[in-house]
Amino acid sequence: MTDGTSINAGFNIKIGNYFPVTPTTTTGVIKSFDMYFSATSSSSAQSCILYIYNAAHTQIGVSAPFVNTAATYPSGTWVNVPIADVAYTGPFYALIDYNITALPVKNFLLYDELLLNHCHQVLPGRGTTEHLLLQ
Secondary structure (H helix, E strand, C coil): CCCCCCCCCEEEEEEEECCCCCCCCEEEEEEEEEEEEEEEECECCCCEEEEEECCCCCCCEEEEEEEEEEECCCCCCCEEEEEEEEEEECCCEEEEEEEEECCCCCEEEEEEECCCCCEEEEEEEEEEECCCCCC
16 A cells, blocks of 8 residues: 545545546446555544445445454554445446544555556535545
């Protein structure tokens, strides 16, 4: 993992990945996601929810709440998040709700920024730092 993301208290974003399934007629069923989290002295394990959106940015699934447990950086912990059989056709997004109302911040979601389609950050009302826009 080459980078990680959390946010300051008072912000509400969704972060995650774009899955560029091709051809766009490909279908499948999502059963779970594996995510890698790391902790710092200013973060803690907290409840998260994973949202799944299709390429048209319509929500097609959601996980039950899960806790983003993590070992201390530079180590981390893989967390498996079960999904209740979400059917998809073509590309989709998986985004974790990082609503943080008070300190400490949530543990950091780690990712490899050298890969394509890494860590989209959705800022309500302000679009995204990548190419995804969900309002």
